[in-house]
Structures are given as C-alpha cells and as structure tokens.
Amino acid sequence: WNKISDNTKKLVENLQTENTLYLSRLITLIESTRDDHQEQARMVVSYLLQRSKENNTQxxxxxxxxxxxxxxxxxxxxxxxxxxxxxxxxxxxxxxxxxxxxxxxxxxxxxxxxxxxxxxxxxxxxxxxxxxxxxxxxxxxxxxxxxxxxxxxxxxxxxxxxxxxxxxxxxxxxxxxxxxxxxxxxxxxxxxxxxxxxxxxxxxxxxxxxxxxxxxxxxxxxxxxxxxxxxxxxxxxxxxxxxxxxxxxxxxxxxxxxxxxxxxxxxxxxGEFKYKRSLQKETFMKKLIDDEIVQKLWADPNVQRLLPSLEAQVREGNISPSLASINIINEFLKDKKD
Ligand code: GDP
CATH class of the missing domain: 3.40.50.300 (P-loop containing nucleotide triphosphate hydrolases)
Structure with missing residues (x-):
C-alpha cells in the first residue's frame, strides 16, 4: 500500500462509491502499457486481493x-x-x-x-x-x-x-x-x-x-x-x-x-470452486512469466545482434534449429548468470 501513489490511492479509496469513474480509471491504469502504470496496477490488484481475503469476501x-x-x-x-x-x-x-x-x-x-x-x-x-x-x-x-x-x-x-x-x-x-x-x-x-x-x-x-x-x-x-x-x-x-x-x-x-x-x-x-480459483491464479502467474521472459528475450540487444546470422545459417542448413535455439538462449542469459 505504501508504494502506491497518492493519486492511485484516491482511486482505490473511492472504488466502492456509486461513481464508476474511479473503477474506469483504474481499469485504464491496468490496460496501460506504460511501465510505471503497470507497476502501480500490480500493486493495486495485489492489495485488493489481500483485502478481499482478509474480509473473507473473495x-x-x-x-x-x-x-x-x-x-x-x-x-x-x-x-x-x-x-x-x-x-x-x-x-x-x-x-x-x-x-x-x-x-x-x-x-x-x-x-x-x-x-x-x-x-x-x-x-x-x-x-x-x-x-x-x-x-x-x-x-x-x-x-x-x-x-x-x-x-x-x-x-x-x-x-x-x-x-x-x-x-x-x-x-x-x-x-x-x-x-x-x-x-x-x-x-x-x-x-x-x-x-x-x-x-x-x-x-x-x-x-x-x-x-x-x-x-x-x-x-x-x-x-x-x-x-x-x-x-x-x-x-x-x-x-x-x-x-x-x-x-x-x-x-x-x-x-x-x-x-x-x-x-x-x-x-x-x-470445494471445486475454491480449488479452481487457486489453480487459475497459479497457472496465470506461470503464463505471465512465460510471456514476460519471451518478450524480454526477443527485445534483448545481444539476441537481436546474433539473430540474423543464426537465422541465415538455419535456413541454409549449416546449423540445426535446436543448436541455434540454444545459442540464442545462451546469448540471452550471458550477462545474467551471476
Ligand atoms: P450476438 O452477435 O451474439 O451478440 O447477437 P445479438 O445479440 O446481436 O443478436 C443477433 C440477432 O438475434 C438480433 O437480430 C437479435 O434481435 C436476435 N435475437 C437475440 N436474442 C433473441 C431471442 O431470444 N429471440 C429471437 N427471436 N431473436 C433474438
């Protein structure tokens, strides 16, 4: 809660009022592609999940x-x-x-x-x-x-x-x-x-x-x-x-x-209702990780540098797709291993 900005806090505090404007604004925050918006949105959703758990309303x-x-x-x-x-x-x-x-x-x-x-x-x-x-x-x-x-x-x-x-x-x-x-x-x-x-x-x-x-x-x-x-x-x-x-x-x-x-x-x-929801959250977390890692990999400058030549070599048959893929992944992990 402490990491949430004052502006966003105001939206959260007014979420339960009749006015759905606050809800709309928060949804817009969630849908935003800006990094700082996404960080705020993550914090808000996590806070709200905790709150509904504490209130036993989930x-x-x-x-x-x-x-x-x-x-x-x-x-x-x-x-x-x-x-x-x-x-x-x-x-x-x-x-x-x-x-x-x-x-x-x-x-x-x-x-x-x-x-x-x-x-x-x-x-x-x-x-x-x-x-x-x-x-x-x-x-x-x-x-x-x-x-x-x-x-x-x-x-x-x-x-x-x-x-x-x-x-x-x-x-x-x-x-x-x-x-x-x-x-x-x-x-x-x-x-x-x-x-x-x-x-x-x-x-x-x-x-x-x-x-x-x-x-x-x-x-x-x-x-x-x-x-x-x-x-x-x-x-x-x-x-x-x-x-x-x-x-x-x-x-x-x-x-x-x-x-x-x-x-x-x-x-x-x-008990299947609760079980299904907890499983959904777990699966969703894993999907988000997959998604994030894949995006980071393709956007990585080292990967982008190496990719064109490896792609050409794969096309020409000079290197197998599996070996090339490992090279790409290693390139991505290169400076991250420590
Ligand atoms: P959607 O594409 O699935 O959202 O379908 P719509 O709600 O736009 O409906 C498509 C068409 O079916 C429209 O012309 C509706 O009026 C008609 N329609 C929808 N529900 C019913 C119904 O219960 N009975 C009849 N007879 N027509 C319906």
Missing part, C-alpha cells in the same frame, strides 16, 4: 464466461440477463474479450447500440473492450479487471468472448462457469459444431426459444443433450446440461440464473 462473487457464435444473441442475452440480475439486487459488471477486434480495429462492446438498457442501469457496469494492445495484453488485463470490478462491489462479472477456438488464451482460465450460448439449429448446422467448445461448457443455453423458432429450439436442446452424453464430463462434481430461453420475451432467463446458482452452490460445497 468467494462472494461469481465470474460467468459467456461465449457463442456471432448472431447467437449474446448481447441481447446479456442485456436481458443483466437486467434480471439487477432486479434481484445484484450488481453486474460486463467485460468483453474480442480477439477479432485486435485485427479489425472494431470493438464488440464499444458499439453503443449494444446493451442500451444495461449501460444506464446504476447497478450495472458495462466496459467496452479495449482495442489497444495485443490479444495477450487484453486477456492479461481482463483477469485483473475482474478483481477490480469485484472490489468495486460488483458481485456478478460477465465476461463475453467471441471467436472462441481461435484464441490461444482461454477465458476458462479466469471464470467460474463457462456458458455456451447457441441459436436454434437443424441437424446439418449442428454437425459443424466445434467439439472443443462444447467440451469446455458447464452450461449450454439455447437462445431464441420463442415464436416460430420454438420447435427448432426444442430439437436443438435434445440434440445437445445427446451430444453431451457422449462426451467425458469436465468435472466429476457437475454434469453439463442444456436449457433454453428467449432473450426477447425473457422467458426462461430466470431459469438460466437458477441453474448457474445451482452450479455455484454445488461447486462451493464440494
């Missing part, structure tokens, strides 16, 4: 990952679901990871037409996805952003991702429950379903179960049910299941929340 929150193909109705669902939660007196934060926006320069949640009602709800906080920085950078900061939102009093954190499967960083590593939102589909469309995504789902929600789509939605539920039966369960304490809802008519939205609560209760009781 497992009060629920981190929900929501993913699904474009057009499944994710933003419509999050709007309806978020409103349902705030009506139950929960405070809801919505974050987004959009791997595609890094390339296209667009932003999922930045689009103002999305989640209009939730955005103005005093008990909700909708954070547009950051378009700056690398994919790794965005996902790296998301984990810390979740801690900030929780410290600001948001007890439900929704993390939306698009384009799962393409991203090497899995949101499964920072959330408590992974929800796959899918539209009603016929047999052929279901064939194309990515197996990997289904395997990571704790709950599958078939959206758009309304009007003319209702029979198709029912069919989709039973198809997913049978598909789930064929795969190995992700956890021995929880069987993934499939339910349907309509984000337009709001039918079944309460059911989705009840099912999620059932999941949380079950996982808390058997």
């Amino acid at each position: 497992y009060k929150s629920f981190r929900i990952g929501i993913s699904g193909p474009p057009g499944a109705g994710k933003s419509t669902f999050i709007e309806a679901f978020g409103k349902h939660l705030t009506s139950l007196n929960h405070k809801v934060a919505v974050l987004a990871i959009d791997p595609s926006s890094v390339r296209s320069g667009g932003s999922v949640l930045g689009d103002k037409t999305r989640m209009v009602e939730l955005s103005v709800d005093p008990n909700a906080y909708v954070r547009p996805s950051s378009t700056r920085g690398s994919l790794g950078g965005i996902c790296k900061s998301t984990s810390d952003t979740i801690v900030l939102c929780e410290s600001a009093g948001f007890d439900v954190v929704l993390v939306e991702t698009v384009g799962v499967g393409q991203s090497e960083v899995s949101i499964d590593e920072m959330i408590d429950i992974f929800v796959l939102l899918v539209p009603p589909a016929n047999g052929d469309e279901l064939q194309g379903l990515k197996k990997g995504i289904m395997e990571s789902a704790d709950l599958i929600v078939v959206n758009k179960a309304d009007g003319e789509l209702l029979p198709k939605a029912r069919f989709t539920v039973s198809e997913y049910m049978s598909a789930l039966k064929l795969q190995r369960p992700k956890s021995e304490n929880w069987k993934a299941t499939v339910i349907s809802c309509s984000s337009l008519s709001k039918e079944g939205i309460d059911n989705v929340w009840n099912m999620m609560m059932k999941y949380k209760d079950t996982m808390l009781k058997c």
